[in-house]
Amino acid sequence: MRQVAILGIGQTKIDEHWDLSLREIGGNAAFAAMQDAGMDKIDALFIGNMLSPIVSGQNQLGTFFSDWVGLWGQEAVKVEAACASGAAALRAGLMAVASGEIDSALVVGAEKMTDKAGHDVTAALATAADADYEVEQGISFVGINALVMRRYMYEFGWKHADFAPFSINAHANAMHNPFARLHQKINVEQFEKSSMVATPINLLDASPIGDGAAAVILVPAERVASLKGKPKITVAGSASATDSIAVHSRKDPLFLSAAYESARRAYEMAGVQPGDIDVFELHDAFSIMAALSLEACGFAERGQGVRLGLDNEISPNGRVPVCTRGGLKARGHPVGATGMYQVVEVVQQLRGGCGETQVDGARVGMAQNIGGSGATILTHILKAE
Amino acid sequence: MRQVAILGIGQTKIDEHWDLSLREIGGNAAFAAMQDAGMDKIDALFIGNMLSPIVSGQNQLGTFFSDWVGLWGQEAVKVEAACASGAAALRAGLMAVASGEIDSALVVGAEKMTDKAGHDVTAALATAADADYEVEQGISFVGINALVMRRYMYEFGWKHADFAPFSINAHANAMHNPFARLHQKINVEQFEKSSMVATPINLLDASPIGDGAAAVILVPAERVASLKGKPKITVAGSASATDSIAVHSRKDPLFLSAAYESARRAYEMAGVQPGDIDVFELHDAFSIMAALSLEACGFAERGQGVRLGLDNEISPNGRVPVCTRGGLKARGHPVGATGMYQVVEVVQQLRGGCGETQVDGARVGMAQNIGGSGATILTHILKAE
Numbered sequence: 035m036r037q038v039a040i041l042g043i044g045q046t047k048i049d050e051h052w053d054l055s056l057r058e059i060g061g062n063a064a065f066a067a068m069q070d071a072g073m074d075k076i077d078a079l080f081i082g083n084m085l086s087p088i089v090s091g092q093n094q095l096g097t098f099f100s101d102w103v104g105l106w107g108q109e110a111v112k113v114e115a116a117c118a119s120g121a122a123a124l125r126a127g128l129m130a131v132a133s134g135e136i137d138s139a140l141v142v143g144a145e146k147m148t149d150k151a152g153h154d155v156t157a158a159l160a161t162a163a164d165a166d167y168e169v170e171q172g173i174s175f176v177g178i179n180a181l182v183m184r185r186y187m188y189e190f191g192w193k194h195a196d197f198a199p200f201s202i203n204a205h206a207n208a209m210h211n212p213f214a215r216l217h218q219k220i221n222v223e224q225f226e227k228s229s230m231v232a233t234p235i236n237l238l239d240a241s242p243i244g245d246g247a248a249a250v251i252l253v254p255a256e257r258v259a260s261l262k263g264k265p266k267i268t269v270a271g272s273a274s275a276t277d278s279i280a281v282h283s284r285k286d287p288l289f290l291s292a293a294y295e296s297a298r299r300a301y302e303m304a305g306v307q308p309g310d311i312d313v314f315e316l317h318d319a320f321s322i323m324a325a326l327s328l329e330a331c332g333f334a335e336r337g338q339g340v341r342l343g344l345d346n347e348i349s350p351n352g353r354v355p356v357c358t359r360g361g362l363k364a365r366g367h368p369v370g371a372t373g374m375y376q377v378v379e380v381v382q383q384l385r386g387g388c389g390e391t392q393v394d395g396a397r398v399g400m401a402q403n404i405g406g407s408g409a410t411i412l413t414h415i416l417k418a419e
Numbered sequence: 420m421r422q423v424a425i426l427g428i429g430q431t432k433i434d435e436h437w438d439l440s441l442r443e444i445g446g447n448a449a450f451a452a453m454q455d456a457g458m459d460k461i462d463a464l465f466i467g468n469m470l471s472p473i474v475s476g477q478n479q480l481g482t483f484f485s486d487w488v489g490l491w492g493q494e495a496v497k498v499e500a501a502c503a504s505g506a507a508a509l510r511a512g513l514m515a516v517a518s519g520e521i522d523s524a525l526v527v528g529a530e531k532m533t534d535k536a537g538h539d540v541t542a543a544l545a546t547a548a549d550a551d552y553e554v555e556q557g558i559s560f561v562g563i564n565a566l567v568m569r570r571y572m573y574e575f576g577w578k579h580a581d582f583a584p585f586s587i588n589a590h591a592n593a594m595h596n597p598f599a600r601l602h603q604k605i606n607v608e609q610f611e612k613s614s615m616v617a618t619p620i621n622l623l624d625a626s627p628i629g630d631g632a633a634a635v636i637l638v639p640a641e642r643v644a645s646l647k648g649k650p651k652i653t654v655a656g657s658a659s660a661t662d663s664i665a666v667h668s669r670k671d672p673l674f675l676s677a678a679y680e681s682a683r684r685a686y687e688m689a690g691v692q693p694g695d696i697d698v699f700e701l702h703d704a705f706s707i708m709a710a711l712s713l714e715a716c717g718f719a720e721r722g723q724g725v726r727l728g729l730d731n732e733i734s735p736n737g738r739v740p741v742c743t744r745g746g747l748k749a750r751g752h753p754v755g756a757t758g759m760y761q762v763v764e765v766v767q768q769l770r771g772g773c774g775e776t777q778v779d780g781a782r783v784g785m786a787q788n789i790g791g792s793g794a795t796i797l798t799h800i801l802k803a804e
Contacts, residue, residue, distance in 0.1 A: 114479070115497065
């Protein structure tokens with residue numbers, strides 16, 4: 035396998051884009067990445083998307099987008115792993131370039147969710163869970179996560195307010211990200227008083243949906259080495275692991291074994307340890323997932339993930355900066371696009387372009403994208419050289 | 420890139436499987452392939468599927484199946500390219516093994532279609548076309564193909580009966596394939612008198628849908644070389660190419676440029692020419708597509724694809740044997756699984772296990788899988804060594 039670098043990045047603001055189609059949203063992110071990389075000829079397109087068959091009546095998104103962005107005739111394919119579709123597309127593109135089969139890849143994560151009514155989107159999101167054994171019982175996706183959070187609070191003795199720092203940090207950081215959906219600071223009191231969604235998950239524990247797309251251009255690393263003025267940012271680690279799709283089938287529903295395993299493999303591939311990670315874009319679809327992710331990846335002991343927030347270690351100046359651009363919580367969570375937003379944001383950090391939420395001297399960044407309630411988890415580690 | 424071999428194959432009968440869920444159908448094909456390969460530990464699973472979000476309310480199929488077939492914790496992902504999803508999954512698995520990132524891959528194509536009413540399936544299949552510019556006008560997927568067929572007949576002077584040999588050959592061959600959906604010989608008179616679907620496409624021009632799954636196990640070729648009694652069947656050529664998703668946007672709607680391009684690249688990679696292909700499993704979703712595929716891949720001149728059938732060259736004893744196990748027309752077309760059925764059938768031919776429809780001395784086989792009306796086309800060439 036040859037080393038692969040990220041040469042260009044692009045993203046759109048996450049919002050309710052009533053004036054833009056899925057085609058335009060994904061295309062805009064792709065064009066931005068192509069412009070950033072200075073490339074308009076690319077060998078192949080990989081797109082991560084979860085909901086377009088249901089929400090937009092559109093399949094075959096690879097070709098749908100290669101056609102739209104002018105990569106006529108080129109290879110194109112869609113990759114889907116529920117909310118981890120973005121990172122799954124990145125990994126597919128990565129292996130294609132690493133194998134030598136292609137010399138450049140445009141990887142896009144795109145999702146348009148707000149064309150449907152709320153209850154339709156809730157039903158669509160439930161396709162990430164087990165249709166036969168979970169959804170059939172009438173539970174929603176947030177309901178499954180609520181059961182996990184409730185058990186975590188019972189098992190480890192935390193109260194709801196202890197999760198507040200995750201959301202407060204995310205909202206504070208999103209204030210400085212023009213692409214974020216929410217630009218609104220919150221405090222503990224607001225966090226505690228927000229509307230209940232599925233006990234104990236309330237509105238400020240949960241990430242907002244949205245329409246959005248993010249994209250990168252992958253090329254062999256040696257190609258970037260010869261370019262002047264372009265930082266060499268390589269994909270140093272990449273791994274994907276799975277767990278049972280139904281939470282009730284797991285030995286321990288409070289441990290993200292797929293996060294542990296994919297992080298372990300990615301650390302090994304990149305030759306780093308948790309302490310080497312300067313910035314960690316984690317998958318805070320719900321505040322409980324932030325805690326579980328930190329624990330599984332070696333940043334906190336079992337049951338102690340929330341302590342990192344309470345000890346003020348997760349801010350851009352902390353020991354383990356997370357959600358530095360707003361995270362899923364405040365940047366927004368256009369499901370199939372999220373994994374690519376995370377990667378684009380890590381690149382922004384490694385390029386030193388994050389302004390008020392820049393992590394000083396960031397050289398190694400990690401992005402972790404979760405599909406379902408921990409069923410499919412991909413971890414990528416990027417390095418600036 | 421290292422060379423990759425197919426060590427095991429498996430498939431289920433295509434049918435209306437009222438008693439089996441998507442999970443069981445895909446699992447049965449996977450288990451059969453694992454048993455054939457003598458492997459129960461596999462690094463990663465790649466699944467091709469088009470309709471499960473719509474028909475079964477299930478996304479995240481990679482993990483859904485890795486969980487079910489006992490590959491707990493392993494990497495898993497779904498790949499989608501409409502009716503070319505099967506071959507697209509094969510190509511993703513191929514690149515992962517070829518890159519050295521993984522040492523074995525289970526590739527499955529699975530589809531359950533018959534749980535929905537006919538008009539729902541028609542709507543679901545239309546997601547392969549352009550939702551904004553084609554489907555929005557009210558046209559169905561078969562309607563798009565009907566326009567292409569009508570134009571072809573007008574342009575090149577063929578009458579409807581001239582397409583009969585494609586369907587007659589497919590039905591005759593399926594008689595000897597226990598996994599085929601239809602076991603019923605047909606003649607020209609029946610072909611001409613069958614019910615009209617969308618003029619000029621009638622029921623015997625069109626492939627039947629169905630529930631089914633097919634699977635292969637990919638490993639590095641050097642591993643097979645050391646196994647006694649296992650034929651070494653390698654993936655010698657693999658390529659994917661695209662065209663505009665909407666047929667009306669193409670320079671020439673009667674030429675499958677993505678078939679031409681993917682075949683060209685696959686021939687080059689495998690070091691072969693059309694004349695070297697002993698068996699060609701083509702994508703006869705509609706009889707017109709068989710003709711267009713033969714032309715684009717170099718087996719016939721423009722507008723002369725139907726002549727191969729009229730001249731009796733497409734039977735297992737002919738110059739260009741196609742659909743030797745029944746093709747989409749009679750084996751059946753469970754859309755996302757079809758590409759994997761084609762590959763499994765080519766392996767059966769190269770192993771010499773096709774009985775009455777065996778192509779004598781078959782050493783080089785080709786499978787071509789088409790997504791949409793020619794929008795995404797993958798060509799794979801297998802060699803027996």
